[in-house]
Amino acid sequence: MAALHGLGDGRHRPAGAAARTPAGFLLRYRRLDAQPSRLNRLLLYRASRRSFAASSVDYRQANRGYEVMSTRALFHEDAYQTRCDATITAIDEAGIHLDQTVFYPLGGGQAGDAGTLTLADGTVIAIADTRKAKFEGATPDDAVHVPAPGQEDALAKLKAGHRVSAEIDWERRYRHMRLHTASHLICAVLPYPVDGCSITMDYARLDLATVEPIEREDVETKLRELIGGSHDVRTEWITDDEMAARPELVRTMSVKPPMGLGRVRLLRIENVDLQPCGGTHVRNTGEIGGLRIAKLEKKSARTRRLVLELA
Ligand SMILES: [Zn+2]
Known part of the structure; x- marks a missing residue:
């Protein structure tokens, strides 16, 4: 000092x-x-x-x-x-x-x-x-x-x-925000554990741990509904103890929320999704705009890979 x-x-x-x-x-x-x-x-x-x-x-x-x-x-x-x-x-x-x-x-x-x-x-x-x-x-x-x-x-x-x-670079960041918020919508549409996630300017890639078939058109329709529904997105904070008592909130297998700092940041998409997340998001799902599933493939016997792009 x-x-x-x-x-x-x-x-x-x-x-x-x-x-x-x-x-x-x-x-x-x-x-x-x-x-x-x-x-x-x-x-x-x-x-x-x-x-x-x-x-x-x-x-x-x-x-x-x-x-x-x-x-x-x-x-x-x-x-x-x-x-x-x-x-x-x-x-x-x-x-x-x-x-x-x-x-x-x-x-x-x-x-x-x-x-x-x-x-x-x-x-x-x-x-x-x-x-x-x-x-x-x-x-x-x-x-x-x-x-x-x-x-x-x-x-x-x-x-x-x-x-x-x-x-x-706001153009780049805003694309991250739109695609990141869209990846939360995927969690709501496809309620499987997330076994890897990558969000860049150009795409959001999610690996979902499931053996269930995923229908591209069905997912795209549901995403359109959630985006068109203009749901508010906001941040909430809970204590480490509250987080420990609600393990069901954690959707990502590979990334655990940062504990030990006293509080954990939650991202709530009104009536759609709630999970710990430290990323950046848009204020309302309406801002995500057009989306398409660019790729949907079997990554392994137990994992489906989905790649979203802004339309
Ligand atoms: Zn997030």
């Missing part, structure tokens, strides 16, 4: 600012307080060990005087927010860490976001992908923004503490 508060040039978090921030933010600072030096040491160790081999950027210098901390995941509250101001908290061989972000990191089957980070001097860094950060004590919200290749000169300018404007 001393490092964060001691910079004092107006671009950084001023001393005493924590008292004026929302409760969630304050919590993260407190958690950082609990073990700052350990995280910092780990980050510096990782950065110094590999950074010079990876590129010409001196991460050790870039991170000097700063401590890594958790990312505030703004997309959990508002999936439609396309940009935010943020502070770089660390730079390492994996990419750029921010104190808050609108970029969704790859997870739960949904692809990571792409977009741009714009520095105060107007330099634009293209972000090709977003991944979950992997450092000791990282939460599922901790994201690392992966720069597109060939930007070494721009990356060399970055330092922890710099302010950036982070903006996602």
